[in-house]
Amino acid sequence: MNVGIIGANGYSGVELIRLLHQHPFVQLKYLASHSSSGKLISEQYPHLQGIIEDRIGELDINEAASKIELMFFATPSGVSKDLIPAFLEKGITCIDLSGDFRLKDGTIYEKWYKNAKASDENLQNATYGLPEIFREEIIGSTLIANPGCYPTATLLGLAPALNNGLISGENIVIDGKSGVSGAGRKASLGTHYGEINENMKAYKLGSHQHIPEIEQIISHLSGTDHPITFSTHLVPMTRGILCTIYADLKIDTTTGELLTQYEEYYQNNFFVRIRPLDVWPATKEVLGSNYCDIGLKVEERTNKLIIVSVIDNVVKGAAGQAVQNMNLLNGWAEETGLTFSPVYP
Template sequence: MYLHVGIIGANGYSGIELIRHIQQHPNVTLNLIVSNSTSGKLITELYPHLQNIYEEQLQTLDVESIADQVDLLFFATPSRVSKDWIPAFMEKGIKCIDLSGDFRLKSAADYQKWYKAEHTNGAYLQEAAYGLCEVFAEDIAQSKLIANPGCYPTAALLALIPMVEQKLVSTNSIIIDGKSGASGAGRNPSLATHFGEINENVKAYKLGQHQHIPEIEQVLSEVNGEPVQVTFSTHLIPMTRGILCTIYLDLLEEKTTADILSVYENYYEGAPFVRVRPEGTWPATKEVYGSNFCDIGVLVDERTGKLTVVSVIDNVVKGASGQAIQNMNLLCGWDIQTGLNQIPVYP
């Protein structure tokens, strides 16, 4: 099987990472790149590092002309964009992987509450498969619309699901402390990501209001079989890439760190992109930089009975474009590592 694909929103950070990974994929040709705001420009005008590698012109978003050129589309657009375009492409038989938040939530009311916009294609919310590859591979493989998880939810859910699904921790007091580099805010300049604002500075933002809260709770509730709520705090830190989530949990019975590590190792056996750290070691964002890995470390504090889980990803790769490629591989029946075998960049 050979696939012709296109990228809608190719001028952003997730779009440019998709180009990087697709160029290394043996089974895929990138037929077109689209961006209404920069239509007509060569991608090398925006990203000179692509010179002599990929030098195509950005096109305007047009359903009729695009549908004839591709088998699958990646939507690397901001939220509130893809919901109005994906149904038209799906009606023409084009499979879609959406990197935005437009199809992650199953409830149109929840979408309106957290994304501040009406979702007029509610039927597609039920149709979309949630693209957390290590957990929902079977659903993804059978779907025509995949909702790529958010960056924070990817790191948090991969750390939490083995514990919540096997009911080893209390679901009444889950605390997620998340920290992200500036690329998570996208490429458009803003005061929040201005160098003078983030350099030598760490700040909390969107406390109690982050749009990833209902996404995390929705998935945890599904695997738990009962409603789950979390306390989720996000922080912007002065680096380009990376997410680190430190998660605090109350164990329901006495366990050692070795016991918990065994649970994670068994759960992610056969999941090549989740690496569980040996006892006494914890991951750092630099150790997954530029890669599709999620690294997880755990500690049981036998004095307090609490479990601490540390999870790290590259927010633009495993938290966005790399996971989208992984979803495409599942969709096509290919080895999930195809095109994603990059070793993390270090230092």
């Protein structure tokens, strides 16, 4: 299959290039970026010198449609909603890594993203691309809304407990911590070395755009609508997300019993790994990979379930999950091109 990337000059875009370059069933035929048009991708990212020397072009929809069958959109939110309809009309399958098609209610998108919404038709036709939960819906779709990085870690941590009725949907608290690559490559004061080095800070408390996305899928899994408490923190590392999640248990159980249920729930999911009793996952253990590692603790004193979920935000939280979705769309083994081990140390 011939594929392309719009927004090839960002962190998610260049990670897609890395993954697609070694994928056995695809050829990367089109790279576009408005801000880097005319430049070699190796000028933007010298680590690609001698590996990929393709030139980044200004987007031409007709030219792109003549070269590719599937397009990845690694663009900022607010961009892909205006581009994707034209590609869909030309029969091009679209996988969007931004937030433009994740929320079914466009008014909620406008409130949280401060952008005009996509068309209601495309919002309803888009499939939320979290394979471990929506695998059957993804197969056969033509528009995939790739999940956000925080929602991926959070929802994979919560899904078995919610789906099996083990926890209440009320009073869920999510404490998220992310490396600076989640903010993208564009320079800003908040991610300046002098601001983030030897520092840790909270941001977007109560206002993070991933809140309604998480709530939407929690509602799908639990059948009830409840607000969550979601706090995000920037930590001085490049890649990685760690979410510590607290939820009220509805049953009397033990950590061992819940670990068994989680292992059964994810037994046919290659990229989710459940840690054994009293072993907690760390971001370094998934670095550069498409894995999500999960650890559990039943705190009997408060009757709460504590979940620790870690991912690489640029891979499972973005580009790797997009490739995983592409594999599903084409009937290829889900792990094709993604079976490499994490980078350690």
